[in-house]
Amino acid sequence: MIDPAISPATHKVFTGDSTHHQDSMGEIHEPHNGHHEHHKENFITKYVFSQDHKMIAKQFLITGMFWALVGGLLSVVFRVQLGFPNQAFPILETIFGKWAPGGIISPDFYYMLVTMHGTLLVFFVLTAGLSGTFANLLLPLQIGARDMASPFLNMLSYWFFFMASVVMMASFFLPDGASDVGWTAYPPLSGVKESSPGASAGMDYWLVGMALFIFSSLLGGLNYITTVLNLRTKGMSMAKMPLTVWALLITAVLGLLSFPVLLGAAILLIFDRNIGTSFYLDNIYINGHALPNDGGNAILYQHLFWFLGHPEVYIIILPAFGLVSEVLATNARKPIFGYRAMILSMLAIAVLAFVVWAHHMFVTGLNPFVASVFVFLTLLVAVPSAIKVFNWIATIWQGNIRFTPAMLYAIGFVSMFISGGLTGIFLGNSSIDIVLHDTYFVIAHFHIVMGVSAFFGMFAGVYHWFPKMYGRLMNNTLGYIHFWITMVGAYMIFWPMHYMGLAGVPRRYYSFDAFQSFNMFGGLNQFITLAAMLVFFAQLLFLVNFFFSIFYGRKLKTQNPWESNTIEWTTPINAGHGNWPGELPTVHRWPYDYSKNGEEYIPQTTPLREGETGGH
């Protein structure tokens, strides 16, 4: 028995007809006369404290875009220091005041910028902005549910993220600035308040912000999993789910199991910082005096951190896998190649995610035997990754490709993922990693394979599903310009870094003045900085396109602009809360029947014809 007051799964009725709704399990529901009597939505319930998954998706997306803009801008500012070291730009002093005395970015400010760039991009943009947006938008729509299992928890998930955002934003305005101890927040630097300006209040704000963020992620994640496993419409078996749904489901499982570990690490860190415990701190001398902490183990933090940290990079990339698979198949007008292999490889990646964390720690004095085990497990990740890449290429092979901006980004994603994935094989070997660790090679690797790739997946998703979100189309020309500048520009930024890294240029350095051997890269650094600025400003084209199109974009004339098979395109153009005005659609076939038996596309809701099996 479902009690409407406790079970919001299908509450808040949608069409005014509240006497019977087929719920997602295909059963008739009792009238929804629970405590949610108010069906009329006002501005606050529709746009602010909305419980509609589609609105929450937009909230995540726009908040994520805000953070991408801030995080990207931070990188442009610190690239100025790297490209034009110790050159005065008076405008920097005008904007940043004491952080850039005489127009030169101060070392403390540099580390603050780097730290917050990492934190914001990894967690606030590529986790919340990507997973939060597309899990919310696509899960209920693609499995045929009226909303998430708990719309209320879903709303809380966004507002915890919002609070985390406010705390992180506030930390920029502290007298000593935001955290500057690196996005990984390694102790002892992060564990001792006097260690650097940002390690005091800035780090406290960082920890509070991250704790709120983790709650947001957990609330979201358990909702996504419950929704996918329990609220699928009639006929939508697991083996008929679009790959986006599979990807977002696996992402949510990863997050649910790994974020609590980060919380555990953060709790111990908070005690070390504020209560005087010694979990991570041992024998520390600062400004000439010894700290009382005794018996801590700083490496312990790294184990806990990377137990989250490694699944975290798959939390970032898996949603992109799903979005790209969907966009590629739809726009190549071909079935996805190796549907089951795609799912199995994602599952394999998810399992491996939990047993490779120590490859981030090869230089911490890890026992070489243990390291060899982690090398083996890490290199295993290449197998499912290669299967996926092969399948994507096989999907578009001889396809009747429609080069929409979304499609370009999906193809660009595959390119980026290959480039970045190959350097992962270098770094997965402990013997090579020990040489390359903490050089620009690592920066190049993870920015391409995780940062740029995930962004490309996100752009593919936004261009593709924008019509679903706003009932209008984005401008294609701006989309093409945006794509080509970003694609070429991203390689211009990160490709040269491989060479610098191989030559031993260390990462995290504020300036290379004191190192003769790295002076030869001055010109290359300038080039990278200029490319970074170019790419950053190209993103403004996207922002203009996005916000302009929300209000003035070409209105959608048909429900299904991309002639796609998945069932989110069977909802009305501007669907209300509840998604489908009448009964929920029934699914009869997998989502990739493109160009089958001479038919351009066969939506999932089309009943099987004679002689057809539903599968693949």
Next chain:
Amino acid sequence: MMSAAANNNRFHPLKFGLWLGIASIIMLFAALTSAYIVRKAQGNWVEFRMPPIFWLNTVVILASSLTMHWAVISFRKMKENTFRIALSVTLVLGIIFMLCQYLGWLDLGNRGIYIDGNPSGSFVYVISGVHAVHILGGLIIMAVILIRSFIKAFNPNKITGVEMMATYWHFVDVLWIYLLIFFQINLS
């Protein structure tokens, strides 16, 4: 209500969500206790006895699980008053657990095991403290449901919420037993 019979066979989505939440809490404590093991292996480790009151505490929380079960059964049988009594007893036992926990910490302090001393002591404080926060969460949920049962008319539809509260409470009970055994094995 046609859906009633059919839904009994399916897992309620929110209950499923609760189990996922429990999975994430398990991961939190797995992280904390494995951190304990890793740190202990490093040496420089002060050994001490667990506060004896933690054993009494275990009896208290086990009893509270029984009374919680009693509460659920009486709710199912729609015995409103028995439900109120059983839940009140559970709530009181839960509060006693928290008090004993506090006395246990005082006992540790009296024996010179401070939170900011050797990590062997800090771990006991922090891990049992994080567990106590989860108990506190359970107590708040119980209090809300109990107050509601006094001021609102009995509604058999609320069984899902009652069952979820009970599941959570049994979980934090089992979690405590795990922690107790863990400490007992590792401290002595």
